[in-house]
Amino acid sequence: MFSPMTLRIVMGEDDVLMREGIARLLEDAGFDIVARAGDAEDFSRKVRAHKPDVAIVDVQMPPDRTDDGLRAATALRAELPGLGVLVLSGHLEESYANDLLGDDPQGVGYLLKERVGDVDAFVDAVRRVAAGGTALDPEVVRLMLGRSRKKGPIHELTPRELDVLGAMAEGRSNLGIAEQLVVTENAVEKHVSRIFRKLELSDSLPTDHRRVLAVLEYLRTAR
Missing domain, CATH: 3.40.50.2300 (Response regulator)
Incomplete structure (x- = not known):
């Protein structure tokens, strides 16, 4: 940093x-x-x-x-x-x-x-x-969330997981997401892990790289 x-x-x-x-x-x-x-x-x-x-x-x-x-x-x-x-x-x-x-x-x-x-x-x-x-x-993230999405892995995410992924798209850390959603940081970490798994992002990739790939998939699907 x-x-x-x-x-x-x-x-x-x-x-x-x-x-x-x-x-x-x-x-x-x-x-x-x-x-x-x-x-x-x-x-x-x-x-x-x-x-x-x-x-x-x-x-x-x-x-x-x-x-x-x-x-x-x-x-x-x-x-x-x-x-x-x-x-x-x-x-x-x-x-x-x-x-x-x-x-x-x-x-x-x-x-x-x-x-x-x-x-x-x-x-x-x-x-x-x-x-x-x-x-x-x-506001951009909220607009994207409200759009009809193309079919894809994003459809496998729960509403809470979409909230987490939307906050990731804003650039928030796990702690920042936890504060925004009023949940524990541990709960956010679990949601993030499930998001990675549902989007088939390999554990062999660095976490920061997987976060970027997850956001990119989110944005592609929301277009």
Whole structure:
């Protein structure tokens, strides 16, 4: 796990007040903001130049103000293996999360901007993404849970196991899941083990790898 003091971040946000506010928040938490950008093209240039641990970017950026930031983040992620990417959005859009995640949810985050106000949770999301974890907005996860799913191993999971897997998709640890669901950590560990077994994830794989594969199966089925 990275220490926040070692984490280098490039920020991409066209709203000056929002950009400086987030940067100040992260600096106060001990992160190093190595560059700021107000449009998608400058953001891409600065990420390539500085090669930060995490790139944080707004979905809608100049020049087109559509999904320029998202497209830049997706391209940079493919170009720079190991780069953590955290995308911020002003409104809920499941397709944005799907486009960003692709076939590999490691080191990816998608959050609504309103989550920035919960400083501890936001800082934790940055750390998780830097460490190769996943940080999906709870509202996106809830939306995915409500969709009709394709047939697959996910259908074998109980409602409680789906709750656990949804929390895993948000990037929560077993302790975090236990606190969210108001159960013991031991109970969560048992649910996670059953999820791995039902999804046929081999015991020979590292636990962190199996968690990523389980989340990926969850997201694929929810699309």
